[in-house]
Amino acid sequence: MDNDRNMELLSCFDETGNHIEPHTRKEVHEQPLKFWHAVTNIWVINSKSEILCTHRSSINEGNPNKWQTYVGGHVKHEDSFKETAVRELDEELGLTPDDGKLISIKEEKGEHWKHITAMFAFFWDGKAEDTNAKDGEIDGAKWMSFEDYMNDFNTNPEQWCNNINHELYTDILKLKVE
Numbered sequence: 167m168d169n170d171r172n173m174e175l176l177s178c179f180d181e182t183g184n185h186i187e188p189h190t191r192k193e194v195h196e197q198p199l200k201f202w203h204a205v206t207n208i209w210v211i212n213s214k215s216e217i218l219c220t221h222r223s224s225i226n227e228g229n230p231n232k233w234q235t236y237v238g239g240h241v242k243h244e245d246s247f248k249e250t251a252v253r254e255l256d257e258e259l260g261l262t263p264d265d266g267k268l269i270s271i272k273e274e275k276g277e278h279w280k281h282i283t284a285m286f287a288f289f290w291d292g293k294a295e296d297t298n299a300k301d302g303e304i305d306g307a308k309w310m311s312f313e314d315y316m317n318d319f320n321t322n323p324e325q326w327c328n329n330i331n332h333e334l335y336t337d338i339l340k341l342k343v344e
Contacts, residue, residue: 175243177204179282183275188243199280204241206251208268208286209330210259215339217315217330218294220258221306234328235315237304247273247284255288259307260298266290269341271334287338 175188179202186201194203210218217235224230237258241250251268255261271285294307310318312335319326 177241207236207238216309223305229327232327235330257301
């Protein structure tokens with residue numbers, strides 16, 4: 167990870183979810199973890215209920231060369247969850263809110279990484295090959311049915327990260343029809 171990115175200020179929280187002063191990416195990832203920080207996850211779903219699965223390129227510090235079911239990233243200081251979701255869709259897939267429909271799903275607190283995660287669904291009917299990773303973090307994309315994804319995940323778990331479970335998948339599909 168380059169030094170500029172390590173020094174990027176991220177949105178941080180106390181244990182009860184109140185905003186506190188920002189800390190650098192480097193500080194929030196130092197072990198043992200001390201700072202709760204914000205991230206977004208965005209699942210891209212088409213009208214066939216397929217999931218846009220993306221391949222993380224070798225430049226990624228975490229989970230390089232693995233497939234994932236969502237894109238996302240850290241919330242920069244003074245950015246909102248939604249602004250971050252829009253930025254990540256653009257950087258990782260070359261998509262804008264005008265290309266589809268962005269809907270907030272829920273927020274979760276994860277103790278393991280000290281993440282406060284805002285989850286979004288983005289409904290889009292484009293071709294996987296039309297995505298364009300501007301930041302180089304993604305080097306491939308493909309549409310998969312949930313069943314095909316689960317079969318591949320169960321057969322090749324070492325090739326996957328950033329997954330989706332059946333409950334969340336069905337919750338997302340309920341949003342699609344509203």
